[in-house]
Amino acid sequence: MRMPSGFFKFHTLRLLNERPMYGYEIIREIERKTEKKPSQGSIYPILHELEEKGFVEATWHVVEKGPSRKYYHITDKGREEFERAKQKLTEVFNALFD
Template identity: 35%
Template sequence: MSMRTQLLKGLLDACVLSIIKEKEVYGYELSQKLLDSGLGNISEGTIYPVLLRLQKKNLITSEMRASDVGPKRKYYFITPEGEEELENMVEEWNSIVKPITNLINKE
């Protein structure tokens, strides 16, 4: 497994929560937002287990909604617990990324 894959696996929960915090999304829309952010194509086989795990932790919730085209879609929403957890994740990320960047980019 590449370093990028390992890092992304550990950070995907925060990325998903961050996207859902901005606006409720359905699964395919979430994968497109991850792709548009530059993270590459994240497969449904990766995204849906993350969504299920976040729901089990009560960090997100979902509801089925009618679609203008095709079948109903499951939309995901962040919970207050999810917002708090995201804040903790961002704090932790910021406390790690700055020192590592300084070390790696040291000339």
């Protein structure tokens, strides 16, 4: 089953609302929680879009051993967007089951 276009975007915001994460970590968490594995080709454009809109900010974490990682942090504007999207989804589900 193909997921709606906003599915991974919503889950990305939901995860970043919990804590900062790097891209591949987001992919793994979405797969773990939903049993749907987004591709890198779908998550990284979403992260870039969210960053352009000011919903997330990214910082590089450089380590001596292992790869450096770009961590994404949700902004206040991103939290507002997440809450708005969550409210809208709640309204849609409530309308379906009334």
